[in-house]
Amino acid sequence: MYTLLIVDDEPIIADGLFEVFQNLNTLELNVYKAYSGDEAIEILKKTRIDIVLTDIRMPGMSGLQLMEQIHRQWPKCRVIFLTGYNEFDYIYAAIQYKGVNYILKTEGYDKVIAAVENAVEDIEKSFRLDALIQEAEKQMDAAKELLRGNFLNGVIKGRFYKNEINQRQFDELGIELNASRDVIMLVGRLDNVPKGVPYSERNRRIYSVSLIAGEFFSSSVNYIYFTDENSYLIWLIQPREGQDAGENVSWRECLTFVMGIIELIQKSCMESSRISVSFALDDSPADWIDLPDRFNTLKMVLNYRFGQDSAMLLAGRGVMKEDLKDIQEKAYEKLSTNRLQFEMLAETLEYGKKEDFFALMDELTGNLKTVKSIHNTVALEQYSSIALVLLSYINRWNILEKVAFRIGIHKLMRVDEHESWDDAVKYLYDLGSILFEIQEQEQEERAQDVIGLIQKHINDNIHIQDELSLIRLADLVHFNPSYLSRLFKQVVGMNISDYISDIRVKKAKQMLENPGIKISSVAESLGYGTATNFTRFFKKMTNMTPQEYRDFVNAKIKDTP
Incomplete structure (x- = not known):
């Protein structure tokens, strides 16, 4: 649903266009009107406006000045100027702006409706612009490392179902592993990091370890590296494609290789950067969906210390022997405590x-x-x-x-x-x-209460046009106007504008059935500025003018025995 603002200092023109677009069935529009540029600015401050239909020459703030304000507030807003024949200078200035059109006041309602329809079509096209998509892809590339880390952290923490861990997801995030193969997990931890070490220094050490490990791993296995929020260093490893992952020997060779490389990584970290690192390597490949349990166990292994040596290299969950066995027998791995x-x-x-x-x-x-x-x-x-x-x-x-x-x-x-x-x-x-x-x-119940309040306000203020605007109704319940519009239709089964029209028709019929009430008084009591606007509305809704309806009711009464 789009929002249309009509601006004209002549009320008869603004009111007429307002009625035309409010009752238009070909477009879903929230329609607002203003009788001056200043009044239009107040509306622009309260809600998003997609299209402005405005007179180009008005006292006070002109249409061109209003357009400048519009583009500052809502840059994507389309502006359609209503112009006279002798306003070439205004028109020339207006068409220098993108998203601006103009029509002559003498061209009639059909031409105005067509211009608004074209503006809506132009807005919808802009949502599909390739340039926006390309820009989004660039931003995705820049954020891919962060997204990859978030995804992999979700995997090891059990945030995803099995079908969500798939090759398409891997390819999109640049994870160069096979989602259909098992994986070996290696977990590392910096040792003896002094308290008070700056965040940047801790990150420098972690980055150094990852670079050193990458030098040793890169030519022999496929892997992905990331860290979690507690600064654990995590590698997920698979044998190079071409080795048969279905044979145990391939995984054994991979595990043996990684175990040997870890010792070299520890030595290189200590000698080049004076960084002490402990590692715990899983003793068998695991399905991706089982990684949360493996991760929890390997963290326990890292905290299962032997003696005073700070840098440990532990292969597999078996190092905890009977302790881990007892935990497993007590269903630790069967029951999730994640x-x-x-x-x-x-x-x-x-x-x-x-x-x-x-x-x-x-x-x-x-x-x-x-x-x-x-x-x-x-x-x-x-x-x-x-x-x-x-x-x-x-x-x-x-x-x-x-x-x-x-x-x-x-x-x-x-x-x-x-x-x-x-x-x-x-x-x-x-x-x-x-x-x-x-x-x-x-x-x-909450939806019914909110909509009930809106319906009561409409019934009580049917004669005050400003009290029936979508902005005013949304303010009453502290909702976004578009959301209120959707909720109202969901609960009541019709748009707010249709509901208001329905109430007006019912009240108009009641008043017209009383011959003592003038048609102009009916128009005024229902919020129509003139009897002409009321007549146009009533005929559209009932296929009769107010006078024809009154005559019809009177004839019916006379025919009643």
Whole structure:
């Protein structure tokens, strides 16, 4: 939907054009009018204007002066001048500007409508300009490294579903790895970085390590390097294409090569830059979707110290031996305790993404239901994390009473109230469904309340044109005008302008049925400046003039026995 502003110091012209465009069916327009350049400027300050239809010569601020103000405020706005025959100098000055057109006042409404339609078409074409797309591509190239890092961090933190980690995404981000092959993860960490080291110095050290590692890796394996928010250095590695990734020997050779290279990287970092680095290398290739668990484990490995040596080189999760084995047996890897997944769960609930919410719930609770002991602490952590997401939402939106009427809320933070983990999971699903139902109900109620207020204001102020403008109505409820327009149509089933016209027709009919009320009084009471404008509007809506309708009603009354 586009916005049209009509500016003319002659009210009869401004009002006439306003009625024509407000009732035009071929274009979806929000129409405003102003009787001076200064009044137009006030409207321009309040809302985006796409097209201005203005007289070129007006007292006070001329159309040309107004155009300069328009282009400062809304550079993309199209301007159409209404001109007279003897205004060549004005016209010549106007057409020097891009996006400016002119028509003669004597050419009639059809010509004016055609000019506005052409302006709309021109705006739509501008949205598809190749130059804008090319500029966006340049900016994407400049930001690709940042986007690549964000994406890879999302992968290792479980932000993506398996189908979102694909070759097309890799190619777009310049990730020179095969999305259909497994990958080896290497994680590094700077050792003994003194407290208070400036951010720039820490980054310099990290960059030095990445350059040195790149020199050793570049000719022998395919890899991608990035860091996370905690300054862990991460490499994802695959054998060069041509080696058969389906054979274990290929992966063994790759692991052996990387293990040997890491020692050289550590030595080079220390000798060239006095930087001590510890590494933990995964002991087997992993599917991309399994990288969050591998990353968490390798971080644990890096913090699983042996003796006083600062720079460690640890190959695989096996270095933790029985400790890691015990953790795995306690379902650490089967049950997700990744905080980012719970953040995603909270986001899907907050944004009303019901399908995504329950898909994530399936992931988070799939293995939880299989845990036998209700006292399993890892299962308790997982359940409590989900429960806190739901409780936080309930508190934030102050809906405890509404929830409590539909489900026993006391069970939410009390695992002992459930007979089994299967029973506990079912409770979480039931509560989640209730929250979405309440969310949808409240959204509908809020929309009805807002639109009800707008409808009441329209009915109470149908005789005051300024009170019925989209800007004024949007101000009442603190909405963007375009958003209010869409919401009104969604709730009521018609545009605001159609609703206003409908109310005016109903009130006009009621008043015309009273022979004691003059037609000019009806026009004035409905906000029309002249009986002529009212007559034009009424005939368009009913196919009868006001007098014809009055005669029709009177004849009907006489015929009634």
